[in-house]
Amino acid sequence: MVSSGRDGEQTAAPEGWTPSARPFGFYTAMEISYRIGLIRAFKSVADRYWLERPTRSWWSLRKKHNPCFVVLTYHRVSPTPSPFAIDTVALPVFERQMRCLAQHFTVLTIEDLVERLQAGETIPPDCAAITFDDGYADNYHHAFPVLTALGLPATVYLATGAVGTGQVLWFDRVLRAFEQTNCESAHLPYERKPQTLSPVTQRARLAARALFWLRSLPRERRDASMRTLFTMLGVAPPAEDSSLMLTWDQVRTMARQGCRFGSHTVSHPILSQITMPEVVREVSESKRMIEHAIGRPVTTFAYPSGRAQDYSPEIVDIVRRAGYRGAVTNTTFGVNAAGEDLYRINRLRPWEEDLPSFYLKLSWYKLQDSGWRESGASSPLDGAGRACRVACR
Structure with missing residues (x-):
C-alpha cells in the first residue's frame, strides 16, 4: 500500500497500517498523526524521559537513566x-x-x-x-x-x-452459560431487579458483571453462586471441552x-x-x-x-x-x-484495534513514572482515548 508524499511522490505507508473508512474526526486525526510522525516524536520523548506525577497544575519531565x-x-x-x-x-x-x-x-x-x-x-x-x-x-x-x-x-x-x-475454567463456564441460555430475562443474584437478556450485547455486559461479582467471593461461595446462576439462566453446568x-x-x-x-x-x-x-x-x-x-x-x-x-x-x-x-x-x-x-x-x-492508538498507548505508558502508576492519577490522554474509542465504534 502506498500514500502520497511531498510533491506527489509515492511513499510507503507504515507496515501493518490499514486506512480507516470512518468519517473525519479524532480517529482520522490519529491516522494523520501517525503518518506525519507525531506519534513517533512522542515516543522518542518517552524513550528518554519520565513524566512525573503533576503537583497542582505542573507536569515535569525527568531524564531516564535506565x-x-x-x-x-x-x-x-x-x-x-x-x-x-x-x-x-x-x-x-x-x-x-x-x-x-x-x-x-x-x-x-x-x-x-x-x-x-x-x-x-x-x-x-x-x-x-x-x-x-x-x-x-x-x-x-x-x-x-x-x-x-x-x-x-x-x-x-x-x-x-x-x-x-x-476442564473448563470457572469464568469460561459462566460465560458459556450466558451464551447458551434461552431465557429472555432473569433476576440475577447480583442485580437489584430482573434483567432482559437480549440483545447479545446486553447479555455480554451482564456476563461481565457476573464475573466481577463472582471473583470477589471465597471459592466455596463462588461455586455455590455459580450453581444458582446456572439455574436462573436455565442451563446445565457447561460440559467438558x-x-x-x-x-x-x-x-x-x-x-x-x-x-x-x-x-x-x-x-x-x-x-x-x-x-x-x-x-x-x-x-x-x-x-x-x-x-x-x-x-x-x-x-x-x-x-x-x-x-x-x-x-x-x-x-x-x-x-x-x-x-x-x-x-x-x-x-x-x-x-x-x-x-x-x-x-x-x-x-x-x-x-486498541487500530495501530496508531496501540502505538500511542505504548508510548504514553513508557512516559509515566512510578508516581503516576502508584497514585492512579488520570492521564492527560484519557480524554483523547475515550474520544478515540467513541469514534471507532
Whole structure:
C-alpha cells in the first residue's frame, strides 16, 4: 500500500497500517498523526524521559537513566471473536500489533528480562515482552504461527488443571452459560431487579458483571453462586471441552520452538480468597506439572486476575519461596524499570484495534513514572482515548 508524499511522490505507508473508512474526526486525526510522525516524536520523548506525577497544575519531565520495558498480556486470539470469550483479540488486529512490536521494539521473554535485571545487566532500549494467560488452544492455532513467522518470543502462563483435561475454567463456564441460555430475562443474584437478556450485547455486559461479582467471593461461595446462576439462566453446568485449552503435546511443540511457559496456578483461583496451604499447593503443583511436561525450569508466575486485592505480601513470599524468580500482575497498567519489584511486574492489555492508538498507548505508558502508576492519577490522554474509542465504534 502506498500514500502520497511531498510533491506527489509515492511513499510507503507504515507496515501493518490499514486506512480507516470512518468519517473525519479524532480517529482520522490519529491516522494523520501517525503518518506525519507525531506519534513517533512522542515516543522518542518517552524513550528518554519520565513524566512525573503533576503537583497542582505542573507536569515535569525527568531524564531516564535506565531503559524501561513494557509487558503485554493477552488471553485469546481468534479470527472470529465471541462476546462470550474472555479478552479475545481479533487475529488481524493481533497480527498488526505483532508487526508493530517487531518493527519498533526489542522483544524478549519475561524470563530473559528478569534474569538480566537480577544480574544487574542493562536491558536494551525499546524493550517489550509478550505474555498469554490461561493456556487457550487458540494460542497454538492462531497466535503462535504469527509469533513464529515474525521471530517473536513469548511466554504462556498455564492454568495446568485445564491443560489436556477438557476442564473448563470457572469464568469460561459462566460465560458459556450466558451464551447458551434461552431465557429472555432473569433476576440475577447480583442485580437489584430482573434483567432482559437480549440483545447479545446486553447479555455480554451482564456476563461481565457476573464475573466481577463472582471473583470477589471465597471459592466455596463462588461455586455455590455459580450453581444458582446456572439455574436462573436455565442451563446445565457447561460440559467438558477438549478443544478449548492447550494439550500437553501442543505445549511441548511450542516449547521446542522457543516458546516459554510460566505458572498460572492449577485451577485459577483468586489466591486471596483461598487458604495459605491451598495457595502453596496451587503455586507449587502447577510449577511441578509444567516442568515435568517440558523438561525445563519454570521461573515466572502470573497471579490469577492479578489485581492488588487478588494477592498479598504473604502470597508474594510463597511465590518467591516456591522457586520463581519473578511474577507478573495486572495491578497497575504501566511500564517497568530496573530496581522495581520483580514479583510485581506491571502489564498492559492491548485492547486498541487500530495501530496508531496501540502505538500511542505504548508510548504514553513508557512516559509515566512510578508516581503516576502508584497514585492512579488520570492521564492527560484519557480524554483523547475515550474520544478515540467513541469514534471507532
